[in-house]
Amino acid sequence: MSAAALRMRYEIVGKVRFVSSRDLSRIWERTLRRVNVPVAYSQGFTPRPRLSFGLALPTCAASSAEYVDARLVESSEVRDESVAQSLGAAVDAALPDGLAVHAAAYVDASGSSLQEAVTSVTWELSGFEQSSGQLSACADEALAADELPLERERKGAVTVDDIRPLIIDLAVDATPRDRSASSAPRVTADIASVGRSLRPAELARAVFGVDDAASVHIHRVAQWTDGPHGRSELLPPPEHARSMSPC
Amino acid sequence: MTTVWPELEPILPRVRKPGRYVGGEDGAVVAAHGPGIVSWLLAYPDVYEVGLPNQGLQILYEILNERCDAGAERTYAPWTDLEAEMRERGIPLFSVESHRPAGEFDVLAFNLSSELVVTNVVNMIDLAGVPIHTAARTADDPLVLVGGHAAFNPEPLADFVDAVVLGDGEEVVGEITAAVVAWRRSDDHDRHTLLRALAQVEGVYVPSLYDVGFAPTEFDDRGTPVPGGIISLTPRFDDVPGVVDKRTVADLADWPYPKQQLQPLIEVVHDRLNVEVFRGCTRGCRFCQAGMITRPVRERPPEQIRTMVAEGLRRTGHDEVSLTSLSTADLSDIGPVLDGILDDRKSRTDGSTEPADCGVSISLPSLRVDAFTVGLAEQVTSGRRNGLTFAPEAGTWRLRQVINKLITDDDLEEAVGAAFAAGWRRLKLYFLIGLPSETDDDIVAIADLAGRCVDVGRRSHDRASVTVSVGGFVPKAHTPFQWFGQNTEEELQRKVDLLRRSAKAHRGVQVKWHDPAASTAEGILSRGDRRLGAVIERVWRAGGVFQEWSEHLDLQRWSDAVEAEGLSIEHLVYRHRTASEVFPWTHLSAGLFHDFLWDDWQAALAESGLDDCRWTHCYDCGVCTGYDIDHVVASSTPPGPDSDFSPDPEAPVAVPVTLVAAPRVMRPAGAGSS
Ligand code: SF4
Numbered sequence: 001m002s003a004a005a006l007r008m009r010y011e012i013v014g015k016v017r018f019v020s021s022r023d024l025s026r027i028w029e030r031t032l033r034r035v036n037v038p039v040a041y042s043q044g045f046t047p048r049p050r051l052s053f054g055l056a057l058p059t060c061a062a063s064s065a066e067y068v069d070a071r072l073v074e075s076s077e078v079r080d081e082s083v084a085q086s087l088g089a090a091v092d093a094a095l096p097d098g099l100a101v102h103a104a105a106y107v108d109a110s111g112s113s114l115q116e117a118v119t120s121v122t123w124e125l126s127g128f129e130q131s132s133g134q135l136s137a138c139a140d141e142a143l144a145a146d147e148l149p150l151e152r153e154r155k156g157a158v159t160v161d162d163i164r165p166l167i168i169d170l171a172v173d174a175t176p177r178d179r180s181a182s183s184a185p186r187v188t189a190d191i192a193s194v195g196r197s198l199r200p201a202e203l204a205r206a207v208f209g210v211d212d213a214a215s216v217h218i219h220r221v222a223q224w225t226d227g228p229h230g231r232s233e234l235l236p237p238p239e240h241a242r243s244m245s246p247c
Numbered sequence: 248m249t250t251v252w253p254e255l256e257p258i259l260p261r262v263r264k265p266g267r268y269v270g271g272e273d274g275a276v277v278a279a280h281g282p283g284i285v286s287w288l289l290a291y292p293d294v295y296e297v298g299l300p301n302q303g304l305q306i307l308y309e310i311l312n313e314r315c316d317a318g319a320e321r322t323y324a325p326w327t328d329l330e331a332e333m334r335e336r337g338i339p340l341f342s343v344e345s346h347r348p349a350g351e352f353d354v355l356a357f358n359l360s361s362e363l364v365v366t367n368v369v370n371m372i373d374l375a376g377v378p379i380h381t382a383a384r385t386a387d388d389p390l391v392l393v394g395g396h397a398a399f400n401p402e403p404l405a406d407f408v409d410a411v412v413l414g415d416g417e418e419v420v421g422e423i424t425a426a427v428v429a430w431r432r433s434d435d436h437d438r439h440t441l442l443r444a445l446a447q448v449e450g451v452y453v454p455s456l457y458d459v460g461f462a463p464t465e466f467d468d469r470g471t472p473v474p475g476g477i478i479s480l481t482p483r484f485d486d487v488p489g490v491v492d493k494r495t496v497a498d499l500a501d502w503p504y505p506k507q508q509l510q511p512l513i514e515v516v517h518d519r520l521n522v523e524v525f526r527g528c529t530r531g532c533r534f535c536q537a538g539m540i541t542r543p544v545r546e547r548p549p550e551q552i553r554t555m556v557a558e559g560l561r562r563t564g565h566d567e568v569s570l571t572s573l574s575t576a577d578l579s580d581i582g583p584v585l586d587g588i589l590d591d592r593k594s595r596t597d598g599s600t601e602p603a604d605c606g607v608s609i610s611l612p613s614l615r616v617d618a619f620t621v622g623l624a625e626q627v628t629s630g631r632r633n634g635l636t637f638a639p640e641a642g643t644w645r646l647r648q649v650i651n652k653l654i655t656d657d658d659l660e661e662a663v664g665a666a667f668a669a670g671w672r673r674l675k676l677y678f679l680i681g682l683p684s685e686t687d688d689d690i691v692a693i694a695d696l697a698g699r700c701v702d703v704g705r706r707s708h709d710r711a712s713v714t715v716s717v718g719g720f721v722p723k724a725h726t727p728f729q730w731f732g733q734n735t736e737e738e739l740q741r742k743v744d745l746l747r748r749s750a751k752a753h754r755g756v757q758v759k760w761h762d763p764a765a766s767t768a769e770g771i772l773s774r775g776d777r778r779l780g781a782v783i784e785r786v787w788r789a790g791g792v793f794q795e796w797s798e799h800l801d802l803q804r805w806s807d808a809v810e811a812e813g814l815s816i817e818h819l820v821y822r823h824r825t826a827s828e829v830f831p832w833t834h835l836s837a838g839l840f841h842d843f844l845w846d847d848w849q850a851a852l853a854e855s856g857l858d859d860c861r862w863t864h865c866y867d868c869g870v871c872t873g874y875d876i877d878h879v880v881a882s883s884t885p886p887g888p889d890s891d892f893s894p895d896p897e898a899p900v901a902v903p904v905t906l907v908a909a910p911r912v913m914r915p916a917g918a919g920s921s
Contacts, residue, residue, distance in 0.1 A: 015269035016512060018259050023266055023513045030510070030564035060260040096271055096512060214260035 003109035004079055005069040006037065008088055009102045009235040013062045016098030021056040027096065028068055035090045040071045054114030054223070055121070055193060058200065063220035065122075067114050067234055069107065079106045103235040117234060118193050120168060122222040123200045125187045127215055128208065132174040132185035135208060139170040139187065142207045150198075150206045163206060166191055166198045170207070188221075252346040254338050262329045266513035267295035270321075270343035273510035273563070277345045278318025285424045287311050287319040288342055288352035288389070292359070292367035293795060295323040295343070299509060300517040302571065303395060304358045306504040307416050317424045320344040320352070324367045325374070327792065333374065340374040349375035353427060355389040357408075359397040362772035363765070363794040366787040368393065369407055379784070381409050381455055386436045390427065390445075399493075399540050400724040402831040403772050405454035406780030410445050412452075413835060414493030414540070415526075417502050419450045446487045450494035452835060456487045459777055459831075464813060474814050477776060477829040492836045493540065497876050499526060499547045503555060510563045519567035519610070520559040524552055524584075528573035529861045529878070533651045533851050534640070534679060536723035537573055540837040542870040544861050545879040549580055553587045560592070560607060569610040576615040576623055579882035585609060585627055614638075616654045619886070621665040635666050638677040641685075642692030648854045649684050651847075656696065660703050667704035667711050674700065674713050680742045681720040681734030681766070683851060690742050691749045693717070698753030705755070712755040717746060719766030721773050725837040727847035729830065732823040733770045736802070739763035764802035768794065770820035771805055776831035779819075782808040840869035859885075 012024075019027070029049050032039050041047040050071035057063050077083075088104025095101065111117075128135060142148060148164040168190035176184035187208070191198050201213035210216055224231040259265035280286050289308055291298025298304070304321065311319035320342035325333060333339070340349040349355060355375060357368050372379050377388050384391075393401060394412035401411040412419055426448060430441040446453045462475025482489055496502055508520060525546040528538040547555075556568050568588070570578075578584065592607045609627035614620050616637045624635060639659055640652045647654060666674060678693050697713045704711025719739040722728040734742070743760045750756045772779070785808035786794075793799040809816055824830070826845060843866075850857065860866060861878050862885055871877055 015271050018265035018269045019512045020264070020266060026514060027512060033566070034561075034564035060265060096273060098271065215257070 003040075003071065003074065004106050005071045005109040006084060006087060006104060007067060007069050007107045007114075007235060008091065008104045009237070010066050010068065010095075011064045011100045011102055012057065012066055012098060013064075014098035016096055017062050018060055020059050021053070025051060025053060027099070028070075031091060031094050032070055035087075035094050037070060037087060037091065038073045038075060040073045052114055054118055055197065057220060058218060060214075061200070061218035061220060064102070065220055065222045065233065065237070067223065069109075069114055071109050081105070102238045105235055114234070117225045118223045119226045120190055120192050120224045120231065121220060122224070123189045123191060123203070124219040124221050125189065125200060125204055125208075125216050126184065126219075127217040128185065128187070128210065129215075130185075130208065132172050135185055135187055136172040138208045139172055142167060143170055148206060150202060152202065161196065163198050163202070166194075167203075167207075168192055249348060249351060250346040251338050251341045251348055254336060255341070255346060258329070258332045258336070258338075261332065263326060264296075264513070267323070268325070268329065268343065269512070270346075271512045272299070274505075274507035275321075275344050275509060276312050276318075278312065278320045280318065280347075280351075283316060283428070285317045285354060285427045286352045287317060287354045287356055287420075287424075288322055288349050289319055290322045290349075290355060290357045290368075290371055292324050292357055292364040292371060293793070294326055295511075296513070296515040298323045298358075299511050299515045300521065301358055301360065302505065302521055302523060303360075303416065305509055306502070307356075307420050308509075309504050309506060310417060311420055311424070314421060314424065316428055317421075320347065322349060322371070324371060324793070330370075330374065330792075339376045340371055350377055350389065352389050354392060354423070356392040356394065359393050359395040359401075361795060362397045362403075362769050363800075364397075365404055365772055365783050366791050366794055368404065369783060369787045370792050372407060380406055382406075384409070384438060386438050388438075390441070392423070396537055396540065397773075399536070399835065399837060400773060400775075400832045401452065401454065401835075402459075402777045403775045403779035403783060405777035406784075408454065409442060410451050410453045412494070413450050413491060414837070415496045416494070417496050417504070419448065419494050422448045423451065443484065443486070449492065452491040453487070454777065456483050457481065457834065458483055461776075461778070472813055472815070474778070474818050476818075477831060477833075480829065480834045490834050490836050492874070493838060495838070495870075495874055495876055496526075496545070498879055499523070499545045500551055500879075503547075503551055506555075506558075508559055508563060510565075517569065518565075519569050520556070520563055520565045521569050521571050522552060522555045522559065523547065523572065524570045524575060524578050525572045527878075528577070530574060530577075530859050531651050531847075531857045532640070533649075533727040533847060534682065534720060534722075535573075536726050539726045539839060541573070542838065542868065543876060543878045546579060546881055549584050549587070549881070552584055553591065556588050557591045567608045567610060569612060571612060574615055575611045576617075576620040577885065579880055579886060581623060581886045585623060589627070616659055616662050618661050618665040621662050621669060624666070625669045634673050634675055635671050636675040636677060637662060639696070640677065640679050641682060642678065642689045642694075642696055645854055646682060646685060646689045648856045649851050650679075650682055651851070651856050653856050656699075659696065660699060663700045663713075664703045664706070667707040672704075672708050672711055674704070674711075676700065676713060676715050678715060678717045679720040680717050680746070681739050683728060683731045684854075685742075687742075687745060690745050693746055694749035694753060694756060694758075697750065697756040701753060701755035710755075712757065714757045714759060715746070715750065716759045716761075717743065718761040719763050721766055721769045723773055724830065724832045724835075725839060725844070727844050727851055729844065730824040730826075730828065730848055733766070733774070733820045735821055736763045736767045739766060762797060762800070765797065765800055767816065767820065768800060768802055768805050771809065771816060774831075775819050778812065778814060781812045782814065785811060838868075838870035838873050840867075840873075843868040 028051055039049040041049055052069045054067050084104045084106050088101045092101035145164055147162045149160050150163045151158055151160050171188045172185060174185050189203055200218045204210040204213060204216045222233055225234055278286055289304050291301055291304055308319050311317045322340055322342050369379050372391060378384050391409045393408050394416050398411050426444045430444060442453045445451050446456050458481050459477060460479035462478050464475055465473045467473055525544055527541040527544040529542055529544055532538055614637060616639060639654055641647045641650055644655055676697055693715060697715045700713045701711055722731045722733055740763045747758050750758045786804050789804050791804045861880050
């Protein structure tokens, strides 16, 4: 049987989103060890569990579409949907507050990695000082432009990149996402994740003129992959996006 | 419930490591608040990553939260970037669990694990919105307490703290809680009444209830002021004890804490499970305050250690456990205890799939210097053998007798040889400089000793190396060396330079050193009296926080403040004390007789060592007899595979202890290298 990985789609909200991605991967390592998910380890002097996370989420951002692939040891155990579900539920119960598993499935570990599989990402930005009308004007202008040069630093050198090709779509919504007034107005941005990606803070600066990136709330709502029938999410969102554990 | 979270959340993206401020640890609880409940805010005056692992704080956290009349949350020093934002926006110090403002707790209790944190203590009291001076607080302000090792000379903090806890906190926190409850229930809401009641609790010292008399300042020939010493230390009321004694829990078996070690969301120092295997140490190293103030030795039963380790690893998902104590290789039956832990891990039936060799690693801090100990370290480390640290503390046998660290050069070379043969390639040797009776020969000898260790190592590996790490000695309260005048900053620097020059003659020897300026600042705070309150306040107002962080320490600030207050570093730190000196801590007791300490100081000057009373006879230092407690030790001999050590009850006190190091089977040179 070919090498398998357990892929989990998870949410990160609330206080835990202030930990760094390095700390987040340590939380995952410890949690999988506590639940005894049969994770494969790397070779060498200091073996580490083989986890991969795809495109890192900026620290302080929330997400309802994060993914982790845990490479599993070779085994003859049954690996069907219900086993994946129950493992996902066990992991969910062991995760700290603010982290919740929304879906779990076995995937072929020889297939493409998370990083390779994801072709576009949907972000939701809020906390702007501008009105929804002003934001819409900025969005329309950006979508109508042929190119959008953005100056950014890379290893100390300043480069100018055209970010227009990376912007698939921008939409402005005047209604709040949940009941918090701070989430209105909000911008939904579809961004291609090929080549050098465009970070949400860079988008806020380049398109909406936000200099103080820390004032924008960032929420990743979907990660997409291209398939024969158009794009789809890596794992479908649960119908009622709540944690998988019974309580 | 009040919380500052809504104000804090938007500024977290602007500060470094925001994960420091969000709590969320596994094992954390949100404390209950209410009329019948005393709410404690346990504070560690350094950043979260440094403070979170502190075991003393975690133990009290659990004990308080198990009580029905108390609750506890935690807070740590915000880093300077967040502090600036908090001050700008008027956000007070908060707990990490519920982000409740610190000023809303009934007790603000600081763990003082070192002296240099005092300006952070003042800063945190101020950030809490509480008056920094005890005299200015009202019945509505929290009670400000300090405890921990550095609280054994709390006098520099006398202006700022309401009460000080000396010794083990497990029992006394309950008694303090009860005193606060009783005070609240009474009609008398005068803060002074509460302080008087606290002074009745054994182990609690209330500085404001004592008058300290100083001799007048005199002037030397050049007109420089020479501050007067202490001439009297008197309780201001009849019911206040003349001497405050420390608290000691008799048996660790009754206190299997922490039961739920906090598992933080972010990486912290010592990121592993910690299990305290014994408390106290009677090796009698004369420079070691921790050993002197924590007597006698109280071992945890081996079965309890094994359960705490197995449970803790299972619960936290850690793959490393540290067995903590002041000298873990001294635990009776250390060998079987380690075997048991490794067996439990191997025989897990929980379906774990980790590779066998990364199942668990056990770290043994504070290794004793002998080959037996190296064998233990070899048994418990898996994977790469990175570094091993020994602490001979002094370069010559003569000086090691002075400090009562009775390791011969042969012991050390044997231990080092065993370590290199077992596969380690890099050793660290820790030494103190500025010790009593030290000469330049003793300094040069450090380099020579390290050089010989490298020679021994090169029999196993061509690239064996030794790092010598030196720290300036600060004479501490309640030790036989409390009468000794600390070396000046210049003298310590001269010795560091001498050592560096001497080490150049030896290949494979590197030297690292602790900044002598930091030792001087530590000396001021370790040795000072309550006149230092004004000095601390000046340094704090000048921005001197996080003084344990070299990038933040500026000795000039301290010397300026000392001078501005009419004091002198010479008087506070550098001068030798006479037999009749009244120390700032003379009215505080760690149980050690004055005569024992003085005689041991004289024995030190006579270069004469002293046995470990746990394995030989009691020389009546005062602790067990005075407090009616005993060593709790499972074995009457030091651990070792075939120890032929036999204590001789008639042996003269001055006979040095030589620990028998079992000859280990040495691997041929080169084995273990790959
Ligand atoms: S009283 Fe005796 S046995 Fe107890 S610590 Fe002191 S010397 Fe050791």
